[in-house]
Amino acid sequence: MLGRYHFPSQRRGALRLLPTPEQASALEATLRACNRAAAYASQVAFAQELKDRNGWQEEVYADLKAMFGLSAQPAVRAVKKVVDAYATLRASLRAGNLGPPTSKRYRKAVGTPIGFRPEAAQPFDDRCLSWQYDARTVSIWTVTGRMRGIRFACSPDQLKTLVAHRKGESDLVCRDGKWFLIATCYLPDPDVYEPVDWIGIDRGIVNLATTSDGTNYQGRRLSRYRRWQARKRAELQARRTRSATRRLARRVRKEHRHATGVNHRISKEIVSVAQRTGRGIAVEALGGIRERVRPRCDQRGALSSWPFHQLGQHLAYKARKAGGPFLEVDAAYTSQRCPRCGHTERANRSDRDHFRCRRCGLAGPADVVAGVNVRNRARSAWVFVTAPAPSL
Structure with a gap:
């Protein structure tokens, strides 16, 4: 924050999706399937005390594909989502955000597997999600197959930033019946000027x-x-x-x-x-x-x-x-x-x-x-x- 050099700053922006009723139904089914898979992976990891991501993925990968209808990359993303959730939990415990080890919140957090809401956000990488900037549409993997031509709305400035700086995963979110893609952009920060006061x-x-x-x-x-x-x-x-x-x-x-x-x-x-x-x-x-x-x-x-x-x-x-x-x-x-x-x-x-x-x-x-x-x-x-x- 105080440096004099260019560092990329990660910023996340929400873009409104405008799916048809058929597309919205497929997106909802996809979110629910991914979150059921994540909840299953969480329960397996908790029961077997798995902590290594590779071992975790090897243990549940085949089940996620067979039981929940996920293809290869969405199954990997579901496992990564659970791994990140447990990493966040451990960080919160170390920071004392859940109180001392004797508190009710702390004991509940460490005594039960992490759960996921049916419509919780799901990350998609470039293998599962592609952008058509000129047409302002996206193509995204769903449990019913690849869904193409889903329109999104954004301002001209947002579109310019998206084209130039989007990188990494994007999260699919459903909020109050509205659909959003939260895209990650890495923007270089300008040099910090020398303040006069x-x-x-x-x-x-x-x-x-x-x-x-x-x-x-x-x-x-x-x-x-x-x-x-x-x-x-x-x-x-x-x-x-x-x-x-x-x-x-x-x-x-x-x-x-x-x-x-x-x-x-x-x-x-x-x-x-x-x-x-x-x-x-x-x-x-x-x-x-x-x-x-x-x-x-x-x-x-x-x-x-x-x-x-x-x-x-x-x-x-x-x-x-x-x-x-x-x-x-x-x-x-x-x-x-x-x-x-x-x-x-x-x-x-x-x-x-x-x-x-x-x-x-x-x-x-x-x-x-x-x-x-x-x-x-x-x-x-x-x-x-x-x-x-x-x-x-």
Whole structure:
């Protein structure tokens, strides 16, 4: 992220498929067959404690072809899908994402084989999927044979990126009855320019982002929207019907899309300002903050739905795409430290909104002061990062 060289950046984009009813039926049957095969491979691996991919594939390859109607390459992809799922599970266990070994989530994860939903995404490589860019169609393997001429829709810019940079697997996804292909593209990142200064960003719940320039992106509208959605979800949960369950799932996805759109807008504006002024972007390193703090009962919902991590991800990849430097700095005491005299004391921040230094008297909005401290730490960190290595 801080280098001065071209590195390919993997980006995934969803393209809408427009299948006919016959084609959609074949795609649905294919997804279900592949996921049944993956679930079977998972059960065999769990029962026999298989970990080596080659041994795993040798054990179930013939069964996947005979029992589920998969051809050679889709069977290999199904095994690879299961291998990746177990690798992800082991990584989550090591990172502590499922709690300690004594927790219920941890014991359930290691005590049962990984399952796959009937319509879970399925990866296809270039042996199973081919693209006809001029006609805007794809040809894809299905359990009923090769299905040709499935149309897809995308913008001219997406098509240009797809033709020039698509590489590797593409995932077939069915979401709310709509079909998508999620294609993987490797785009070279531009050189990172030398920043003339930095924009420090303080992330919060009431104010989603506050920059060292004093720009404030409030989160009140998003908070009101989340509370309204929570009330509607409670009403649907109380009904306990299959229709209510389906509507509940749609509401959850709609709320997630809304929050993602807000983060996209905020990050786009910040990166645009940074690029126009030749500055870099710096944020606080907030990893693990949910485990470090102990909120009150009435604050737990707001903290658990706080989209700070996604906002940081959007800022990072948009800055990288624009060639701008991006840094994460230590978050300790950024809201309690005076940026002028350096005095750090909890009493400097009398309440959530106001900061007043007890030593020199500097006063201002607390979030802006925190953003200034983030900016100052980025200045020091960048000097250290870009300093030449000592000669031996």
